[in-house]
Amino acid sequence: MSGLRNAHVGDPPSHGGMGPAVGSRWLLARDEFPSLLDALRRAGYRIVGPTVRDGAIVYGSIRSVADLPEGWTDRQSAGAYRLERRPDRALFGYNVGPHSWKKYLFPPREHLFTLRRTDAAKFEVSVPEDPDPPMAYLGVRACEIAALNIQDRVFVGGAAVDPGYARRKARRLVVAVQCGQAGGTCFCVSMGTGPAVRDGFDLSLTELLDEGRHEFLVEIGTADGARVLDGVPLRPAEPSDVRAGEARVADAARAMGRAMDTEGIHDLLLGNLESPVWDDVGRRCLACTNCTLACPTCFCHSTEEVPDLSAERDERWRRWDSCFNLAFSELHTGSVRSTTPARYRQWLTHKLATWFDQFGSSGCVGCGRCITWCPVGIDLTAEVRAIRAAAPRPGPGAGGTA
Amino acid sequence: MNGPVRPITSAELEAHAFLHGLSARFLAELLPHTERREFAAGHTVAREGDPAREFFLIEVGKVALEIVAEGRPHLTVLTLGPGEVFGWSWLVPPHLWRVDARTLKPSRVVVVAGPALRDALEAHPEDGYRFLRRLVPILARRLDATRLQVFDVYRP
Amino acid sequence: MSTAPEIAGPVAPVPSHGGPLEPAPFTVRARAQETRDTVSLVLAPAPGSEVPAFRPGQFNMLSVPGRGEVAISISGDPGRAGEWVHTVRALGLATQALAGSMPGTLIAARGPYGQGWPVDRAWGKDVVIVAGGVGLAPVRPLLLELLRHRARFGRLEVIYGARTPDDLLYAPELAAWRGRTDARFQVTVDAAGRDWYGDVGLVTQRLPDARFDPASAVAFLCGPEIMMRLTAETLEGRGLPREGIWVSLERTMQCGVGLCGHCQFGPYLLCRDGPVLPYRDVARLLRIRGL
Missing domain, CATH: 2.40.30.10 (Translation factors)
Known part of the structure; x- marks a missing residue:
């Protein structure tokens, strides 16, 4: 947290100019929190953030502070998620839920374009009216920023740039929230993605809640973030406030519910593609696709053509798909990954190993969603441990033929 | 033109890839039971169900192994060329051909009488072992190939 | 300060076309x-x-x-x-x-x-091409390219396997290719009737007498995976190093540009990194079932 030690605690926010300096830190009183929402809206953003729905904290439209999960927390373990009341009135006193921000950047269903036949030898391509207003994501955790970066690399970081994703990315404002607690299935420390939010945000909030105090430490991440704060009543943060924020994050780091040894994980998994563990986990896995839907980085999708009856128009739609679906690997001769062990292996090796080959990083951020939302409680950290334990030890004659 | 031609010499017999390296004594015993034959294209060399009394080594030409069944078209399952061998039913009771063998081109073959070959293999176990060491891989490769053909690797 | 564009509007130009899928x-x-x-x-x-x-x-x-x-x-x-x-x-x-x-x-x-055949690896070498079924289709541009530069490489051996004589592609062209004296085209089928005077058997059965210098040859294979694997193993058995063999692989492709995830084959996105890959890099993966 060296950045925090260099905290700029000088001038108050200016009004009308560029706003407070990038890197500077301020305090926002809980009672003034609505002014932040007002400022975001004034700046033209639709605010999306955490809200309680159907017994879980999910992401949806935030119209007022009342939409936030005030005083709620979640208890998570493998295959289990339960909302509980907190003893305090924290706005962000929970961990991550079943949703992730990918639903805004990479919608579950998206109309890509329409082909319209203009004459016998031609068609025109039209793109749907831009339905995406600028959005402020309120309450983005460190692991989720890492997930945004990972999906950014997939959709706009390669030779082929996805135009819809690029458009939505250009219009997103990330209001991060530092984790003050860890969930029962969290392992961001193992993945090097958290719990401290270090970069990739426009604004970052740390909820300071002790001894009757309820304030937010606000760090300015970008000029966009600074501009948004126009008119928000902030006062300079003191070094003691910064230390209090650091302490909250340090508490979360110590309370990780899970850990994963990532040492040599790429070669470990690719060297054990025929480990007996795949059959074992494959017997438990229902191939229900929950993990891929809850995962903030899973990007696999299918494209469909939707013709109208006249055959003059043909809409191209994209929808989320999953490597756990039998049809996902369908060739005309049948599915390549016809068994559940093969499909689980595909998911796990992609997430933790071949993602490096394809996109230059791990595909896992340690958020624990796949563990919590697995109906049979499969825990990838345990599966990796099992693969490591079952791996043949290098000995005479080993190597090359794993 | 179908029929025997210039007799084969022991040197020629020994030079054939399949028989190369077998003992001179063994080959000498075979020589009197060996002859060269030439066939026109389209000649049926062997018929499925007939007694199998001969072992064939192809010197020149092309031979098709066919399955023939009433009411269905002939089906060629393998073609063989120079250096290849066919016909081992003389070794396997009840000593009946299991395919038709038919030339696709004018062909010249070396024919060894099966019963004599059987006797020689029995009498000279070391040569017999070498002979089988050459024959078995051929049988195995053809079995492998047949499996893939049954698998219908290019099927739509 | 009531409208978004000055504040959050895109800095980079936003594509308004259908993108790479258009x-x-x-x-x-x-x-x-x-x-x-x-x-x-x-x-x-x-x-x-x-x-x-x-x-x-x-x-x-x-x-x-x-x-x-x-x-x-x-x-x-x-x-x-x-x-x-x-x-x-x-x-x-x-x-x-x-x-x-x-x-x-x-x-x-x-x-x-996608990445095509590394044609320039053929220059100065003997070339072996083995295609099976509709696998001849992606090989045809390679053949035409090679034949256009016939003087730049050594011997050319092409082995093409199909189900039956009725399943052979490019029949007139095949006849012309087979008539060439500067290349040898062998055609073999899995099963045939009596009107077929060509070869019957697997492509691998045509390999033993294929003429090439294993120390200085390249091989390009395209067909069902099991056929390519057996062919590569047979070629290796004849002394052609793994490094000289390329294969064209098939998985479902939907976007073609590395976004949709369908065509994964281990570390590869076949639409982006393949479909042609060095056999050296995939030999082990080809033996993993259900990958």
Whole structure:
């Protein structure tokens, strides 16, 4: 947290100019929190953030502070998620839920374009009216920023740039929230993605809640973030406030519910593609696709053509798909990954190993969603441990033929 | 033109890839039971169900192994060329051909009488072992190939 | 300060087109029935439009609009500009629609995509090409490219395997190729009737007498995985190092540009990193079932 030690605690926010300096830190009183929402809206953003729905904290439209999960927390373990009341009135006193921000950047269903036949030898391509207003994501955790970066690399970081994703990315404002607690299935420390939010945000909030105090430490991440704060009543943060924020994050780091040894994980998994563990986990896995839907980085999708009856128009739609679906690997001769062990292996090796080959990083951020939302409680950290334990030890004659 | 031609010499017999390296004594015993034959294209060399009394080594030409069944078209399952061998039913009771063998081109073959070959293999176990060491891989490769053909690797 | 654009509006220009998945209109200029279920289509662009150049082994995404999009390798001559040629076997809805397209039919096409055959690795070497079934289609541009530069490499051995004589593609051209004296084309089928005077048996059975210098040869393989694996193993048995062998692999492709995840094969996105890959890099993966 060296950045925090260099905290700029000088001038108050200016009004009308560029706003407070990038890197500077301020305090926002809980009672003034609505002014932040007002400022975001004034700046033209639709605010999306955490809200309680159907017994879980999910992401949806935030119209007022009342939409936030005030005083709620979640208890998570493998295959289990339960909302509980907190003893305090924290706005962000929970961990991550079943949703992730990918639903805004990479919608579950998206109309890509329409082909319209203009004459016998031609068609025109039209793109749907831009339905995406600028959005402020309120309450983005460190692991989720890492997930945004990972999906950014997939959709706009390669030779082929996805135009819809690029458009939505250009219009997103990330209001991060530092984790003050860890969930029962969290392992961001193992993945090097958290719990401290270090970069990739426009604004970052740390909820300071002790001894009757309820304030937010606000760090300015970008000029966009600074501009948004126009008119928000902030006062300079003191070094003691910064230390209090650091302490909250340090508490979360110590309370990780899970850990994963990532040492040599790429070669470990690719060297054990025929480990007996795949059959074992494959017997438990229902191939229900929950993990891929809850995962903030899973990007696999299918494209469909939707013709109208006249055959003059043909809409191209994209929808989320999953490597756990039998049809996902369908060739005309049948599915390549016809068994559940093969499909689980595909998911796990992609997430933790071949993602490096394809996109230059791990595909896992340690958020624990796949563990919590697995109906049979499969825990990838345990599966990796099992693969490591079952791996043949290098000995005479080993190597090359794993 | 179908029929025997210039007799084969022991040197020629020994030079054939399949028989190369077998003992001179063994080959000498075979020589009197060996002859060269030439066939026109389209000649049926062997018929499925007939007694199998001969072992064939192809010197020149092309031979098709066919399955023939009433009411269905002939089906060629393998073609063989120079250096290849066919016909081992003389070794396997009840000593009946299991395919038709038919030339696709004018062909010249070396024919060894099966019963004599059987006797020689029995009498000279070391040569017999070498002979089988050459024959078995051929049988195995053809079995492998047949499996893939049954698998219908290019099927739509 | 009441509107978004000054504050959060995009800094970078925002694409307003359909992106990398947007196809261009083509029409079927000519159609040739290759076999009972396979046709070759010559696709011409809309008047005034260009056809992007391609390298042998690359593929395009094609659809009869509304009938589904499918990845089809380019089987035309890379030296012929202004058209795309595709050989399509009618298997599913999308390919049935394509294969049934008569001249004049509107086709949505985009591409070319993928890494093709490393043609320049052939220069100065003997070349062995083994193709099976419709695997001859992506090999045809390679053959045409090689034959155009015949003086730049050594011997050329081509072995083509098919189901039956009725399943052979490019029959007239095949006859012309077989007549060449500067290359040897062997054709073998799995089963044949009495009207077939060619070879019957697996492609691997034609390999023992293929003429090439294992120390200085390259091999390009395209066909069902099991056929390529057996062929590669047989070639290695003849002393051709793994480093000299390339294979063209197949997995479902939907986007063609590395975004949708369908065509993963271990570390590879075949649409982006393949479909042609060095056998050295995939030999082990090809032996893993259900990858």
